[in-house]
Amino acid sequence: MIKVGIIGSTGYAGQELVRILLQHPDAEIVWYGSRSYIDKKYSEVFGNMFQLVDDKCMGENMDELAKKADVIFTATPQGLCGSLVSEEILKNTKIIDLSADFRIKDVAKYEKWYGIKHQSPEFIKEAVYGLCEVNREDVKNARLIANPGCFPTCSTLSIYPMAKEGLIDMNSIIIDAKSGTSGAGRGAKVANLYCEVNESIKPYGVASHRHTPEIEDQLSYASGEEVLINFTPHLVPMNRGILATSYAALKKKMSYEEVKAVYDKYYKDEYFVRVLEKDVYPETRWVEGSNFVDVNFKIDERTGRIIMMGAIDNVVKGAAGQAVQNMNIMFGLEENTGLKMVPMFP
Ligand SMILES: NC(=O)C1=CN([C@@H]2O[C@H](COP(=O)(O)OP(=O)(O)OC[C@H]3O[C@@H](n4cnc5c(N)ncnc54)[C@H](OP(=O)(O)O)[C@@H]3O)[C@@H](O)[C@H]2O)C=CC1
Numbered sequence: 565m566i567k568v569g570i571i572g573s574t575g576y577a578g579q580e581l582v583r584i585l586l587q588h589p590d591a592e593i594v595w596y597g598s599r600s601y602i603d604k605k606y607s608e609v610f611g612n613m614f615q616l617v618d619d620k621c622m623g624e625n626m627d628e629l630a631k632k633a634d635v636i637f638t639a640t641p642q643g644l645c646g647s648l649v650s651e652e653i654l655k656n657t658k659i660i661d662l663s664a665d666f667r668i669k670d671v672a673k674y675e676k677w678y679g680i681k682h683q684s685p686e687f688i689k690e691a692v693y694g695l696c697e698v699n700r701e702d703v704k705n706a707r708l709i710a711n712p713g714c715f716p717t718c719s720t721l722s723i724y725p726m727a728k729e730g731l732i733d734m735n736s737i738i739i740d741a742k743s744g745t746s747g748a749g750r751g752a753k754v755a756n757l758y759c760e761v762n763e764s765i766k767p768y769g770v771a772s773h774r775h776t777p778e779i780e781d782q783l784s785y786a787s788g789e790e791v792l793i794n795f796t797p798h799l800v801p802m803n804r805g806i807l808a809t810s811y812a813a814l815k816k817k818m819s820y821e822e823v824k825a826v827y828d829k830y831y832k833d834e835y836f837v838r839v840l841e842k843d844v845y846p847e848t849r850w851v852e853g854s855n856f857v858d859v860n861f862k863i864d865e866r867t868g869r870i871i872m873m874g875a876i877d878n879v880v881k882g883a884a885g886q887a888v889q890n891m892n893i894m895f896g897l898e899e900n901t902g903l904k905m906v907p908m909f910p
Pocket residue numbers: 571572573574575576577578597598599600601623624638639640641642644662663664712713714746747748749750751878879882883
């Protein structure tokens with residue numbers, strides 16, 4: 565059994581980690597970390613865990629936890645994992661960080677976009693960006709995983725085959741993405757109140773969202789070019805789900821069959837990436853509650869552009885599911901162990 569500790573188990577991403585790990589055949593949760601509910605039973609915080617989890621919530625003592633757990637998930641705000649990690653801890657355990665602390669290799673870039681000082685830049689180089697379908701080999705031997713952001717997961721995986729094969733003009737990419745409100749976390753914020761988000765869609769972080777450099781980095785690594793993108797997220801009135809629609813200029817005329825062969829080259833053996841049938845487009849409802857990424861594309865012959873679409877559940881493939889996928893790879897398990905959830909609808 566893999567002994568698992570979760571710091572931030574009472575947030576949306578942490579709660580989903582608990583739900584997934586309770587059903588994982590090779591994992592046992594030994595630490596339910598929290599800031600606000602210390603000593604309260606986990607099942608008192610979340611009624612769905614009644615009679616399932618009697619454990620009490622603990623704090624964020626990473627040094628103590630490192631001695632008990634084979635792996636620690638940090639599902640906590642930006643900056644927390646960076647302030648807790650140490651060489652001593654990484655000698656005792658592995659860390660999968662769901663925040664952005666180790667995703668961006670250039671510390672100055674991280675500090676500029678996140679507006680906080682990085683507390684442990686010495687670990688950035690060794691951290692592996694845990695986009696499993698792309699970095700699987702490096703994940704296997706990692707001690708510290710930077711679990712990707714939800715928008716970057718959805719956007720990068722939709723565009724990746726075309727970028728990797730050098731088939732699109734990398735500086736023509738525009739990403740238009742929509743997210744359900746669970747993406748903003750469980751903490752109370754006026755902007756996320758029912759009346760503020762219900763029956764309305766709004767863009768936010770326009771030309772300034774912190775996921776922009778993360779997506780740019782990943783597309784730069786894939787294409788070997790320095791990439792700048794336009795990325796605009798929108799908040800939509802649903803609980804879960806991300807839909808990303810990306811536009812780019814094709815470098816040459818291509819047929820549907822040629823592009824499909826490119827997507828198949830990268831994804832035909834990927835359990836979690838579903839390349840949909842021709843003219844069937846990703847929808848958030850068809851991936852909800854699952855670790856799937858549904859992708860597809862359409863060539864607009866009139867404009868010479870390709871439209872690439874992806875849908876994920878932000879708390880699963882965009883956070884907790886991908887984190888467990890990384891754990892499976894790190895511990896030599898089948899990648900989909902405990903993750904074969906069938907999407908739920910309605
Ligand atoms: N929600 C999503 O869709 C996604 C989230 N992420 C990332 O995952 C991380 C968690 O996000 P999310 O679950 O949405 O956030 P939430 O706000 O829902 O949860 C935050 C969690 O962190 C705990 N926490 C907050 N401050 C501290 C602290 N100082 N010490 C210890 N624990 C603390 C909270 O504890 P308590 O509740 O007890 O106060 C809570 O368990 C973030 O880095 C986020 O960016 C990544 C991808 C997608």
